[in-house]
Amino acid sequence: MIRVLLVDDHTMIRKGLRVLLEGNADIKIVGESHDGNDAVIKTKQLAPDVVLMDLSMPNGLDGFSASKEIRKQNPAVKIVVLTMHDEEIFVQQAIAVGAHGYILKNSHGELLYQAIHEVYQGKHFYRTSVSQEMIRQWMKSDAKVMPSILTDREKEIVRLIVLGYTNKDIAEKLSISVKTVENHKTNIMQKLSIDSKHELIQYAIKNKYLELAF
Template identity: 40%
Template sequence: MKIVIADDHAVVRTGFSMLINYQPDMEVVGTAADGRQAFEKVKELGPDVLLMDLSMPPGESGLFAASRIHDAFPDIKILILTMYDDEEYITHTFRSGAKGYILKNSPDEELIKAIRKVHDGERYIDPVLMDENMEKLLNDEEVPEKLGEPFSILTKRELEILPLVAKGYGNKDIAEMLFVSVKTVEAHKARIMEKLNLSTRPELVEYAMKKKLIDF
């Protein structure tokens, strides 16, 4: 199976590449440092599995890239690799099209097991994170509706725009990144601020960092 690894740390990409390439039936065909690069690598290389970090500052995070990649390449199996054990992030990534969620401190053999499972079309959740809600997710039952802010408040597009605004990108830059008009970006920004009851960019930055939508 062909695999692409997306992580903002070169040493992590190298380490996981060595582990995966050691398997007789696996090959790392490309790596990326953020979500945007991951999208381009998937488009170029057509891997079977994308192993992607959830947080990749300062570039596009896996949290939002997963949805974009799944929409464009639904046959690619996405396995999220992260340090975050929050239930709301697990739920959101599955809603975005990811097939698996594993913690970075998991044993090597557990990572290989996770890759095989998602490649075979099964859902995978790190055993450390399993509870009743996660059992439902694992068994392809209805995803629990209880999501924390901002996932239960903002639309998918607003969730893409919020961290870009918080990072300081202008309306024109965001419009070019997301292939929408500047007016569309402005409208989404206004709705985000209204929904979250925020009035200034510093408040938005503080909110985004608190919710782990960006980090520096």
């Protein structure tokens, strides 16, 4: 029996996953968490074999930070990222925090079942638009972090932007005004001499901003 913890800030998604997975006799859902902080606590309490982890959760720890903390506290627990994000930076960061699997929310239920079984057996299971060869290279990579001219607050805002948070979400999370967030974003773009979100994402990849904890 594979013990699974479901982590997603949307109740309907958690319930849907529960119904989908409990149809398999060898899977037991031991609990649900609505944010990263609760996921860390419940992983310690419930000792699941596999954690299905969403990434962009507005309250508490995001999925990357939660995964990193879970891996630190419970090295034996396997983590499968289940997300709508199919961009390279998200896949790369999942590898960096030690996630064993990565699949998209629009995947077929059989793929999710396969992912749980594969990681439970100690294998990696990444199914995204990123090539398997690229994923293997990233898993072997130990690239250095590039020096940054940004302040810690600016780095934090870049991290949240790349994670998909809106200006309003960032303002609420950091207890600052939306106008302050906008000013920070303008300063960041000027400092880095970039003018698009794509360039900002590439900068964040090189500097491994998604690994930062604030």
